[in-house]
Amino acid sequence: MKLSGNTIFITGGTSGIGRGLAEAFHRKGNKVIISGRRKALLDEVARANPGIDTVELDVTDPAQIASVAKALIEKYPALNVVINNAGIMPFDDVAGPLDDAQALHSIDTNLLGPVRVSAAFVEHLKRQADAVIVYNSSVVAFIPMAMSALYSATKAAIHSYALTQRFALRQTSVRVLEITPPWVDTDLIYKSGDPRAMQLEPFIEQTMTLLETATTEVVVESARQFRDGAGPNEHGFVDYFNQMLIDNPLPAP
Template sequence: MKLTGNTIFITGGTSGIGRGLAEALHKLGNQVIISGRRTALLDEVTAANPGMASIQLDVTSLDSIRNAANELIERFPNLNVVFNNAGFMPFDDVSEPVDDDLAQDLITTNLLGPIRVTSALIEHFKTQPQATVLYTSSVLAYVPIASNAIYSATKAALHSYALSQRFQLRNTGVQVQEIAPPWVDTDLIYKSGDPRAMPLPDFIEQTLVALATDAPEVIVDSIKVMRDNPGANEHTLFEAFNQSLVDNPIPTGA
């Protein structure tokens, strides 16, 4: 993906990785439009970044997605990048009955949301000289955290979807890239300064370097071992990784 001269729409752009990349890409001279459900947060971010635009969007609502897509194309006809970043990460315990409402909300937000947002924009993107679809998956797409089982599953599914869509778009001007973050110190779980979490500025810096290439997957060095999770040894790696989190739990702020 080229890093300048784009018109970029970012879902979940009011905090964490979404805001970090929005501000970094804005500083590079791109027209950035962020979205979220809360107008006050959108106004706060755009006020801090003059020239950045915003649009209200609820990624769990198909009507909201369709309305936002129509508005985006009308207001920003050069729109050529969508960064599907909106999501949330609750803890769960699938050794017990699953909270069905939470599961449906998580799947609708983290998986159907990106699918629907991209679907609403894809025909417009095909009319652009160059376009890029970005998905935020996770290192957990490759090695799940057992205590975030449904979240991890949505990210694995999104990774699979990106693979298929990339292939289907291979003869068009639309590129598909997947950003797979490690544990980054943001409010997705709880911003704690835990030394195991990657500082957000470091993640943004390394991600921009990788994003500037044509790499289908944008990953930082710290997760390469987990990305290369070998099939025959998958269970051993998974067990060791999750046992380390049992022994030294992720802080939740609770």
């Protein structure tokens, strides 16, 4: 995708990867609009980056998604890029009882949220000469994390959805890209400083470079082992990865 001259809407743009992408695109001369649930955090990003616009949005609310999309299309008729970044990563226990409320919230946020946001903009995007829908998935879409099983499953579903939407839009001006981050040290769970995690700045830098020529997926080098680990021999990799997390747990917050 072109890295300048776009009008870009990014969900979950107040922290972590979403904010990193927003600021990187802003520096390259794009018009950037970010959304988030908390006005105070939106205001903080806007103050730090004059020219970035903000809008409050809870991606679990279908009516609010429709309303915000309508307003943004009217205000920014040149809008041509939608980046679905908003997400949550709660821990769960698939060997025990289900927390049904948490499960529904995870699915609403991580799966139905991006699907609804993309659907709200797709007809508008088809009218643009050069448009892009981006999904932020995860390496755990391919090698799932047992301690966050439903999160992993929602990211696997996003990967599947991106594949089919890319095919469905193949004869339009809309391209579909998927960013597949490794473990990046952000506050998605909590910033831990764990040396196994990639730092945000190099992740954003490498992702921006890869986005320029990407046609399907954006996979930084440290995520490649996980992306390539899926397939007929994935069971051993899944077991090894999850046993490693048990033997070497995350540092306490």
